Amino acid sequence: MARLTILEHKEIARNMMWLAFEAPEDLIYTPGQFLHIRVTDGVDHLLRRPISLCKVLGEKTGIGIAYRVGGKGTKLLQAKKVGDVLDVLGPLGKGFKLHETDRHALLIGGGIGVPPMVELADQLTQNGVKVTSIIGFQSQNVAILVDELSAYGEVLVATNDGSLGKQGFVTDYMTDELLASADRFYACGPTPMLRAVQQKMEGKVDGYLSLEERMGCGIGACMACVTSCVMADGTIGYKKVCKEGPVFSAAEVVF
Amino acid sequence: MARLTILEHKEIARNMMWLAFEAPEDLIYTPGQFLHIRVTDGVDHLLRRPISLCKVLGEKTGIGIAYRVGGKGTKLLQAKKVGDVLDVLGPLGKGFKLHETDRHALLIGGGIGVPPMVELADQLTQNGVKVTSIIGFQSQNVAILVDELSAYGEVLVATNDGSLGKQGFVTDYMTDELLASADRFYACGPTPMLRAVQQKMEGKVDGYLSLEERMGCGIGACMACVTSCVMADGTIGYKKVCKEGPVFSAAEVVF
Amino acid sequence: MKANVDLAVEIGSLKLKNPVMTASGCFAFGKEFADYYDLSTLGAITVKATTLEPRLGNPTPRVAETPGGMLNAIGLQNPGVEKVIAEELPHLRKYDIPVIVNIAGTTVEDYVAVTERLMDSEDVDAIEVNISCPNVKCGGIQFGTDPEQAAHVTREVKRVSKVPVIVKLSPNVTDIVEMARAVEAAGADAISLINTLVGMSIDLNKKKPLIANGVGGLSGPAVKPVAVRMTYQVAQAVNIPLIGMGGIMTGEDAIEFMMAGAAAVAVGTANFVNPLACPEIIEGIREFCEQNGVERVRDLQGAAWKEMAR
Amino acid sequence: MKANVDLAVEIGSLKLKNPVMTASGCFAFGKEFADYYDLSTLGAITVKATTLEPRLGNPTPRVAETPGGMLNAIGLQNPGVEKVIAEELPHLRKYDIPVIVNIAGTTVEDYVAVTERLMDSEDVDAIEVNISCPNVKCGGIQFGTDPEQAAHVTREVKRVSKVPVIVKLSPNVTDIVEMARAVEAAGADAISLINTLVGMSIDLNKKKPLIANGVGGLSGPAVKPVAVRMTYQVAQAVNIPLIGMGGIMTGEDAIEFMMAGAAAVAVGTANFVNPLACPEIIEGIREFCEQNGVERVRDLQGAAWKEMAR
């Protein structure tokens, strides 16, 4: 837990904000982990908000996140100014696993599932893995981080209304050819998208899904955030998204 | 109700703040009235805080208040910065009555009862009334507004520990001679002080007491803030400090 | 655009132009708020609890702030039913809204006597029976926690009332549905819920309760989840309309109660925070309906359990 | 300076080095918090409710935020008593603090069986009987609202337990004092109060309850006045020690419960907001005592009603 000063805060698309704050000391992290952020010091909004780490800045001097302003808490967050201090827990959870021998990875993001792909793309390319990003949005006016991802490799964009990139869904890009070229996929986005990706990839490409669930504590203590998984013994049980996730291997997730 | 920008905010003694904010449009007021101030937009501190109008600034362009930082709400208020916006109701209540034919008035203030005396002194002196202020504090380090009141007439200071002015209570200054010279007194401060003043003045000088009570609404609707008074028919009943006060004629208040 | 949303609701025979009424004890007799807006804007007005004889109420402090809420122990201070009829109600006639008079008492006879006296007034459109004053020293609490006593007082008031009788329930019970069923069976025309939860705050410096009375009634946003839950449960168990309340600060809060099953809502504590709370909540309801394509706000009634049942 | 304040308290035969324990279900089995601080700092640790068989719990969403509080309906997810004994409790032995195991069940036999099983473990210093799970679908609620049933389950658990038995009461009752007296008479060594208030939040977009289970348990600062009031009432009515809880976020909140009559306090929701909540609350208690010249924190117990009685 740390109180960290806001360095940058700006709108990057309709109701989508980019926020950078100083990193906690000795930042240790993996892409796909999340920050658990208090939106007020008062008690009217008690629960922290989980937001994915999007990009580590400089020599681990800052952390950037991208978030959608939707409910009451993110509205309060939006009102914070540069110089204000954020109460942040984390990075928390289990991030994406990087595989040394991979040569080509597909990064699949939908809406507010796109942010974690940026730091992931950075680390993968540093490891010599070629990345192709396939990202989807409702519409052009809420599209985010397209340029950022382009710095790491090809970016294929789908929008529901066709206002940017192809009209349709991210899965529309997943041709057999593309899948055959890929060693791994990493996906984060709304549940219907993740389910479709899981199906499409099954038996073809191994990969990871990053899940979303409402959280209490964010550290594994309250059992709020469970999701159905295939357990080690083959039975179906609950795993905690905050502690055992948010990233799960695609094969273990039961939708 | 208005949202008013803070113009000035500074510490003027230990845990005592001066705060000036823009005046609402068409400010109508009498000294002794109070402002009812929200300390946060959230719900964790629902009730407004009543703070006396201390001084109207410029051509009714601003309002100055002086307050003690004690509990949770005033701590939040203290954290507000110049440029922030305050949610203010008022001025509310019945202020001090000015009498045209008076020539000499005693203004008696104790601790956070001193602030309303400043605007009162200003208006009285403008009306040609000579004012003598008798003000008391715990100690020098919490003494406020001494210089401000000195601009209008003599100021007699008492402190409990003798660190400023006379050691003792405001009533120690109230010699028969002084009382004989006065047409009116106006008092605001802690209940023990007001009770002592009421006794001292009885049968000698007419005057007004400004009372404090915990408030709900501040506008007369909740019945939270009642105080015992002699009613018009001679019986003892409750009057509302927020609406029928905070200023009462000394003769009607029953402690 | 605005004219398109139909905000009208009905509580039995009472017709309200919108679902927002004032909660008893949080609006006095309306005069103070008339300085801030035209009371005709309201759906209805419920005035402060009235007793047979004048009551002085409790010593001060009578209110305290709590996280997300407040405690009060006013103790039913009121000038008595005679003065209420003579001095407080007539001015409300000039507004084009139903006037609901909240009544309290120590015995069933008290309730009946106040009701009888109110029947002589032209200015009373409904009676709200407060059987739920949480202040332990005032009468009424036993009626609020025992279904038989609640039914008894309801039946008796109903017997002498010529106007609709609304019974206001206490949340401080094990089984709110049982209480609601009892007053429905006894003839109540509608139910208000909730009154305040019994609470306490302690002054750490003085080492004693902050409120002179010791305990007080908790209201405000803090209690909203309890109030919504009770509304949801009771709405499915009875056939008379509900007036939901407890922590409503915004139009969305009001919608939440309607989805839980309330026909109308009442706003209490919010009036203290913001004298314009009621008109702003009405506007908020209208906006919600506009943005969500709701043509008649009454269609939202019970949406939450209707949806769950699917 | 610090060494001067004596923070030790006793709950019957349990000796606590300070009055702060963890509230069941808000601290899992401690492991997660051991990453943040040394658990030996605590007065005691109460672990998550344990049932005879493993339980999966409720579907998600299981939590929702409310003004000044939160709702939860976890549904008693736990690995069952066997695994708790084998895998969860042993690691707690290394901390120098009492371990209290919260138990739940659907029938009295369940409670007895879990207790019997726990008696085989060396790692259990006390049993906390959760008769107050507000989740309607889990068992236990009937025990929490009927004094006779509460007494029955207390007596049966007491019969087989070799360690102190603490009974945790539900606030969702008309008369908390009656419940407390019943479990005291049945042999409870101490009482915990309060569990959560039954509440609901509605998702206005989905038009249905936000929590999958429908209702959930309300906790956090919002409920503090209700919890303090119940502590104040029960403390004067029984002779066994109380563990007060409900919305404690700071040392001052803890002091408030002690002045109301609690011998010790438990911290629940605050752990979610701030993993360091418990140690910070302990520090806050110490500071309060230092600033107010309190030499033994246990001297504050019941100060609020002792003061009122003068």
Ligand SMILES: Cc1cc2nc3c(=O)[nH]c(=O)nc-3n(C[C@H](O)[C@H](O)[C@H](O)COP(=O)(O)OP(=O)(O)OC[C@H]3O[C@@H](n4cnc5c(N)ncnc54)[C@H](O)[C@@H]3O)c2cc1C
């Ligand atoms: C691991 C993880 C990573 C996430 N990363 C991002 C990100 O990078 N960018 C981004 O914009 N969003 C992200 N989200 C979603 C984000 O947490 C929610 O949009 C946000 O909490 C909503 O808060 P609010 O104040 O707007 O809504 P409110 O309705 O005020 O929230 C009330 C409560 O519900 C919870 N909640 C509401 N919606 C969601 C949701 N969709 N998922 C989980 N909890 C929710 C809140 O956390 C809070 O506890 C992530 C969620 C998870 C679980």
Ligand SMILES: Cc1cc2nc3c(=O)[nH]c(=O)nc-3n(C[C@H](O)[C@H](O)[C@H](O)COP(=O)(O)OP(=O)(O)OC[C@H]3O[C@@H](n4cnc5c(N)ncnc54)[C@H](O)[C@@H]3O)c2cc1C
């Ligand atoms: C008419 C009037 C004029 C006042 N003028 C001034 C002034 O000019 N300067 C100044 O410093 N103080 C003034 N006060 C006192 C001031 O209102 C309280 O000190 C302040 O409300 C305390 O708030 P808090 O957030 O510090 O305390 P908290 O303990 O957080 O307050 C909790 C609640 O209790 C109420 N409360 C607490 N203490 C008091 C008190 N002593 N009197 C009334 N309500 C209280 C608060 O208003 C709030 O509703 C005045 C009070 C009244 C009634």
Ligand SMILES: Cc1cc2nc3c(=O)[nH]c(=O)nc-3n(C[C@H](O)[C@H](O)[C@H](O)COP(=O)(O)O)c2cc1C
């Ligand atoms: C100061 C105050 C006085 C109240 N007086 C009454 C009353 O006289 N009669 C009554 O039935 N309810 C009374 N109530 C309860 C409210 O009408 C309402 O039921 C409760 O406050 C919950 O709504 P809220 O959270 O919007 O305030 C009072 C509440 C407050 C805060």
Ligand SMILES: Cc1cc2nc3c(=O)[nH]c(=O)nc-3n(C[C@H](O)[C@H](O)[C@H](O)COP(=O)(O)O)c2cc1C
């Ligand atoms: C997520 C969550 C889970 C809980 N699980 C249990 C439980 O298993 N057994 C129990 O007796 N109480 C349980 N409780 C209730 C708490 O122990 C405590 O009584 C209540 O939350 C009030 O305290 P608080 O406001 O500090 O959280 C739970 C509370 C929460 C918030």
Ligand code: FES
């Ligand atoms: S959020 Fe508490 S266990 Fe995951």
Ligand code: FES
């Ligand atoms: S504060 Fe509400 S009547 Fe005075």
